[in-house]
Amino acid sequence: MRVKQTVVVTGSSTGIGRAVALRLARGRHVVVNARLGADDGRRVVEDIVAAGGSADFVQADVSTEQGVADLFAAAASVAAGPITALVNNAGVARSVPFGEWSSAHWQEMLQANLVGCALASQAFVGQLGGGEGAIVNVASVRGVERFGRIGIAAYSAAKAGLINLTAAMARELAPGVRVNAVSPGFTDTRIFRDPASEEDRRRIDRWRDHVPLGRFLAPEEIADAVAYLLDATAVTGANLVVDGGWSQSDG
Numbered sequence: 001m002r003v004k005q006t007v008v009v010t011g012s013s014t015g016i017g018r019a020v021a022l023r024l025a026r027g028r029h030v031v032v033n034a035r036l037g038a039d040d041g042r043r044v045v046e047d048i049v050a051a052g053g054s055a056d057f058v059q060a061d062v063s064t065e066q067g068v069a070d071l072f073a074a075a076a077s078v079a080a081g082p083i084t085a086l087v088n089n090a091g092v093a094r095s096v097p098f099g100e101w102s103s104a105h106w107q108e109m110l111q112a113n114l115v116g117c118a119l120a121s122q123a124f125v126g127q128l129g130g131g132e133g134a135i136v137n138v139a140s141v142r143g144v145e146r147f148g149r150i151g152i153a154a155y156s157a158a159k160a161g162l163i164n165l166t167a168a169m170a171r172e173l174a175p176g177v178r179v180n181a182v183s184p185g186f187t188d189t190r191i192f193r194d195p196a197s198e199e200d201r202r203r204i205d206r207w208r209d210h211v212p213l214g215r216f217l218a219p220e221e222i223a224d225a226v227a228y229l230l231d232a233t234a235v236t237g238a239n240l241v242v243d244g245g246w247s248q249s250d251g
């Protein structure tokens with residue numbers, strides 16, 4: 001079998017992660033991952049193979065230590081070559097107002113959006129065995145915006161932490177491993193396509209009106225930024241905001 005560099009893309013059964021997996025499959029073997037949506041994950045593998053690439057699906061919950069260990073053990077056994085890249089994309093956003101906060105809510109947001117990325121990065125670097133590699137963390141414009149957002153404090157705090165974690169790991173892992181982040185703005189994935197209520201639909205329309213480019217982004221546009229950072233040999237510790245100008249607006 002031809003040896004190809006392998007990339008692990010967490011949470012790549014749908015949305016941004018799916019687009020990242022398809023984009024990176026142009027040059028690499030891809031390990032597609034999801035916690036629940038195994039059928040969706042296998043479909044992404046089929047799409048990659050149909051486009052001439054190669055991929056495998058591994059079901060694992062990357063918000064837990066055991067899930068991360070399972071993912072990398074399985075990834076090592078299916079990889080077509082060394083695993084030299086990791087995209088920490090899996091994430092969960094839940095809107096919970098201040099009065100309804102609970103330790104369980106904060107733990108879920110922090111594990112899913114921050115701690116899991118730290119654990120997966122540790123497992124990735126461990127298996128490199130001193131070799132070179134690159135990590136891209138998918139954070140969020142919520143982690144950098146100047147104005148607080150009502151209802152998603154825990155998610156925003158976790159994403160801000162992920163941006164800080166990116167800088168810290170970039171410093172600690174240099175020069176062998178580069179670590180960067182992409183912070184997407186509103187991107188057209190399932191969370192915007194199926195709003196839970198009419199009120200949510202109106203809120204989403206208002207957000208769109210405040211994006212200077214006047215539209216939500218395509219997952220493929222975020223995937224291009226991830227691909228750039230994985231290959232940008234002079235860049236580490238950066239956070240590339242890809243948000244159609246949202247963080248510069250007063251929305």
Ligand SMILES: NC(=O)c1ccc[n+]([C@@H]2O[C@H](COP(=O)([O-])OP(=O)(O)OC[C@H]3O[C@@H](n4cnc5c(N)ncnc54)[C@H](OP(=O)(O)O)[C@@H]3O)[C@@H](O)[C@H]2O)c1
Pocket residue numbers: 010011012013014015016017033034035036037038060061062063089090091092093112138139140141142183184185186187188189190191
């Ligand atoms: N869409 C946006 O506007 C936007 C904006 C800023 C940042 N982001 C960030 O971009 C990333 C992708 O978002 P998206 O909009 O594409 O979301 P999505 O469509 O809901 O996809 C999330 C993916 O992550 C997987 N996942 C979730 N928790 C997981 C876990 N514990 N272990 C393994 N896989 C897990 C999901 O699969 P299962 O559910 O089957 O496990 C799915 O494949 C997230 O980190 C999100 O915070 C999105």
